[in-house]
Structure formats: C-alpha cells, structure tokens
Amino acid sequence: MAKAAHLFSGNAPDSLINRVTPTAEQREFLQQQWNAMRDYVCPKLQEESGYPISTWLQGSYKYGTLIRPVHINEEYDVDVGIYFQWEKKDGEAFPAPEQLRTWVQTELVGYADECSDVRKIEDPAKERCSRAVYNMRFHIDTPVYHLDPSTDARELATLSNAWEKSDPKPIYKWFKDAASGSAREQLRRLIRYLKGWAAVAFVETPESRPSSILLTVVVTQAYQEGWGDRLFALCDDEDALVDVVVRIHKRLFASREVRNPVDDNEDLNRMPAGAWDAFLSNLQSLDDAAARAVDAADEAAAALIWSEPFSFLMPLPEVEAVEVQEEASGRAVMQIPDVVITVYLGDSKVAHATYENEVPNVGKDCWLDFRIKNAHIIPDYATVEWTVRNAGQEADGIGDLGHRQMGMRLLSVREHTSYIGKHFMDCVVRLNGQVYAVRRVPVHIKNILRAERNPPKPAYTKFISRLRRRR
Structure with missing residues (x-):
C-alpha cells in the first residue's frame, strides 16, 4: 500500500505533481503567445497562398500532459500544426511541400521582426517543422500540413520536399477515449510523473531519454491494462504509478517495439539501438525503487526511495x-x-x-x-x-x-x-x-x-x- 501518496498529488505543501506541472498562469501565457503568432501569421499565409488556413494545437499541451522545464537550460515545447486546405483534383497543380514550408518560414521571420518576445526563428528550419524561440524559455514548433477537406486526409510537408502520411488527430482521439473523468486526470498525472523522471534520469545519456509520445502511449496502455484492479475504487497516484511502472518494465524488457495504437505500421520507439541498454538500466532502477517503496515502513522511507529515480523533483516530508x-x-x-x-x-x-x-x-x-x-x-x-x-x-x-x-x-x-x-x-x-x-x-x-x-x-x-x- 502507498506510504507517500499525499506527496504525489495530495495536500502536501510541495507535491510532486505541483513541482512538474506548469501553473495556470504559465499555461495561459503560452496560449496567449501562440494566439498572437497565429493571428499574425495565418492571414498573411492565406493572402500569400490563396488557400484557407487553419491551426490545431497538438503535442503535450493538447494532451494536458505538459511538464515544466526542470533544468535551467530547458524550454517549454508547444506544438501547433498549420494546415493549408485544398481539395485534390486530377489535372490541377498545387504547391509542393517545400513551397508551404518556405511560406511559413518567411512569415515567422516577419513575425519575429514585429514581436520583441521572439528571440529568433531557427534557420535553417527543421525537416518537419519551423521553430520560433522565445525569450521566456519556450519555443513553438509549427509542423505544416496539407488538409483535404473532402476526405479529411492530412499530409505533413517536409523540408526535403516530400509529403509524409501524418495525422496527429487519431492518436489524440485514442488517448482521449482511453479514460474519462477522474481516471483521465489521474492518467495525465501519471504521464507527467514519468516525463519528470525521464527529465532527470537521462541527463548523462540524453539519447536514451524516451520521447513524449512513447511515454504517453506506454503509460496509457499500462493504465488500461490495470483497469480491472481499479474497477471498484480509484487507487491513489502512488499505487497507480507502481502498477504502471511494473507493467511498462515487463513489457519493454520483453520487446522494444511500441506500435502506434492507430497505425500498426509505425514503431514509436525511434531510440537508437546503442541507447536502448541505458534506457533499460534506468527503467530497471525505477522498477526496483517502486518495489521497495511499496514495502517501505512509513512516509519518509517511501519518499526517500522515490527520490532515487526522481531526484530533486520528489518532495520530502517537511x-x-x-x-x-x-x-x-x-x-x-x-x-x-x-x-x-x-x-x-x-x-x-x-x-x-x-x-x-x-x-x-x-x-x-x-x-x-x-x-x-x-x-x-x-x-x-x-x-x-x-x-x-x-x-x-x-x-x-x-x-x-x-x-x-x-x-x-x-x-x-x-x-x-x-x-x-x-x-x-x-x-x-x-x-x-x-x-x-x-x-x-x-x-x-x-x-x-x-x-x-x-x-x-x-x-x-x-x-x-x-x-x-x-x-
């Protein structure tokens, strides 16, 4: 049974969830900055291209699993897709992927000249997005898509002038449908806990740090597997975390594959082969800590055990x-x-x-x-x-x-x-x-x-x- 549950998300003065989660003011600030960029860039893109333009927030902010930077040189990461809409018809010419990317990059540079909060627009742009870096320790990534409104199909425009099959909406819908109400909120907290663990556990081996989407999928699927154990009562976050860690440990030690739940052809585990052993080593340490925390005699003992994988993020009794x-x-x-x-x-x-x-x-x-x-x-x-x-x-x-x-x-x-x-x-x-x-x-x-x-x-x-x- 959980011994340090209230240090995770309870009424402790300094809980783990509060230490890893951005404040409401910080989230609102990020949203205001994106809105300002959107209101500048989208009308200009529509005028330049002649196509309707829409946007869609994606990534951790959309999922409700964004964590704050925990190291002094890290930044918040906000992902917002920019969609050029047209219906594909035989015999009609349409812009190439590279053209869409050039339009977006140009308008972002123009916005940076107008907005003193933007420190720079990364140049050259990344293969799959442009990036605006802000003075206030965050950046906005803008992947660019073609959206066919007649089929609701989306393609990602890459800088190498290729279209990639990519649609962030189905996997978000899968996540949203995975749990509801208080269970969904607990799932979001569990994902934040493990993102916090990844942020401190892989400082020495950054290539072994699991991606946000990989953690989101394996935590969600582990949480779904434990649904029967929570059928009659929603357990506290510490017990739920132990259960999820044990399931993830068993799964990933058996196979490194993490298939996209809405596209079985895609493996979400893009970690280099040479980095996998270091990841498993840290996962083993986390699993070991979870087992010992369950057996701890009291709150202080459990908190000190959790502080091994979570380091300074884990609060101790005051x-x-x-x-x-x-x-x-x-x-x-x-x-x-x-x-x-x-x-x-x-x-x-x-x-x-x-x-x-x-x-x-x-x-x-x-x-x-x-x-x-x-x-x-x-x-x-x-x-x-x-x-x-x-x-x-x-x-x-x-x-x-x-x-x-x-x-x-x-x-x-x-x-x-x-x-x-x-x-x-x-x-x-x-x-x-x-x-x-x-x-x-x-x-x-x-x-x-x-x-x-x-x-x-x-x-x-x-x-x-x-x-x-x-x-």
Whole structure:
C-alpha cells in the first residue's frame, strides 16, 4: 500500500505533481503567445497562398500532459500544426511541400521582426517543422500540413520536399477515449510523473531519454491494462504509478517495439539501438525503487526511495530531520548529522554569518558553504547526498528546480543563492544503498542586502523512520 501518496498529488505543501506541472498562469501565457503568432501569421499565409488556413494545437499541451522545464537550460515545447486546405483534383497543380514550408518560414521571420518576445526563428528550419524561440524559455514548433477537406486526409510537408502520411488527430482521439473523468486526470498525472523522471534520469545519456509520445502511449496502455484492479475504487497516484511502472518494465524488457495504437505500421520507439541498454538500466532502477517503496515502513522511507529515480523533483516530508531506527530494536542506526552553514556575501572571502541546520535569512548573490559538523559519525564507506530542492516563483520562472551532488563521505558542498523563496538543502547519508540519516536544511532567501548574524533559533520537528534491511 502507498506510504507517500499525499506527496504525489495530495495536500502536501510541495507535491510532486505541483513541482512538474506548469501553473495556470504559465499555461495561459503560452496560449496567449501562440494566439498572437497565429493571428499574425495565418492571414498573411492565406493572402500569400490563396488557400484557407487553419491551426490545431497538438503535442503535450493538447494532451494536458505538459511538464515544466526542470533544468535551467530547458524550454517549454508547444506544438501547433498549420494546415493549408485544398481539395485534390486530377489535372490541377498545387504547391509542393517545400513551397508551404518556405511560406511559413518567411512569415515567422516577419513575425519575429514585429514581436520583441521572439528571440529568433531557427534557420535553417527543421525537416518537419519551423521553430520560433522565445525569450521566456519556450519555443513553438509549427509542423505544416496539407488538409483535404473532402476526405479529411492530412499530409505533413517536409523540408526535403516530400509529403509524409501524418495525422496527429487519431492518436489524440485514442488517448482521449482511453479514460474519462477522474481516471483521465489521474492518467495525465501519471504521464507527467514519468516525463519528470525521464527529465532527470537521462541527463548523462540524453539519447536514451524516451520521447513524449512513447511515454504517453506506454503509460496509457499500462493504465488500461490495470483497469480491472481499479474497477471498484480509484487507487491513489502512488499505487497507480507502481502498477504502471511494473507493467511498462515487463513489457519493454520483453520487446522494444511500441506500435502506434492507430497505425500498426509505425514503431514509436525511434531510440537508437546503442541507447536502448541505458534506457533499460534506468527503467530497471525505477522498477526496483517502486518495489521497495511499496514495502517501505512509513512516509519518509517511501519518499526517500522515490527520490532515487526522481531526484530533486520528489518532495520530502517537511521536517527538520529523519532519524532511522532499526525495526527490530528501535535503536537509531546512526546519529543525525548537524550541518554548519557559512555565509559569504558576493565574492567576499570573509565569512559574514554562520548558522546551524537552517538559514533563516539570507539575500541573493551569497555563497553558502554547507559542512557536516559531526563528521566522525559518517561511516567510512557511506555515500553522502546533497540535494537542492528549489521552490518559489523565481525558481519556477527560470526552470531551476534543483540538483544533486553525491560522493563517498562528501562532507561539504558550496551553493549560490539566486532565487527568493524557501528552499531546502537535504543531506542524506546512505550505506550500501540504504538510508541511515537525513538532515533537512531550510534556506530562506529574501530580498535583503545581507544575512542576519544572530537569528532566533526556530522550533524543529524530527521524523522517526523504521529501517527494514534488505536481505
């Protein structure tokens, strides 16, 4: 049974779904930007070509599974098809694919000259779309189609002057029909969770990162397979995620093929053969974490297990520390580490303030040195993880949700303050893969010039977690 369910989509102050999902304001902003581009480009394309022009939103935004950028250099991706409409008749000449692409590229360049929010139009265009890159960390891809209104058939115009059979509507209808009501909303959350996992798990092997459409299809089909188990009650997101991960793991270890559910001739798995082993390795780690999370003794233990594949995206219980005790004896397996934080203003080499286990007030552009004070308690071969979990509007806006450093007896790390808000530096000590102790260090970055030297000591709470040793 789920132990950390409310950290996924429940009433936790900082849930996983909130960390990966764009806010309503961010989604509305993306829609406004596309509308502005459409209102400029489409009338000009119709005037230039003489054909009716229509558009259709597609991709993750259309599916309701868009996730926010989780790394500082990533962008939102919005996909909107541009459709030139004409009825094909024998003996009549019509524009070639390359001509449609040239018209669209030209009008996008003209729009960029008029709109200060657009940083550039990628040139040359991509084989299957043009791309407008915006200053606000997102881009809009515009695949171009011919739509025959008499047959409702669509063809994709490629830059190499070929027509490709491609129609995004049938697979969207398949997805929409896969679930309804609260089940559909849960399915969308599950897809977002696994997109978030893919965003952090494949940083070192980007060629092994599964595509959005591949994840959408395998999660949806796994969710449909588990329908009988949810016949009488909709399970929580954590249990549903475990079930979906187990099914996907079994499926993809048996075969790498992922057929398009509306076109059996298309394999959606376009991952290079050499990248597949790295993908399976990460999928195995996710499956292993899911199995251990089910067996976890309590919320803290489950959350820490999920944090292995989800890294800084997975929230932890909002407590000061986690003391891990032996399940049989009730004794702590080790003392909780105390963390000393030294604050340096800007590039100064002189320490401005020193805190222990919390930074209650600090400004931007400071360096913080985090150091385990009682280093003698750290076992010789223990791994120490330092995970930054950022929160707040500034971190969200720049797309910097966190990062992680780890190493054997890594007793200290240095970080820079950049975003106003309450953030966490989480220090986790593991031995042989098992958590031995956790210290959560809240860092309150405020719009102040300097840190307070002698702040009042806050009231702390401590969470007790039971350790079940793996045999």
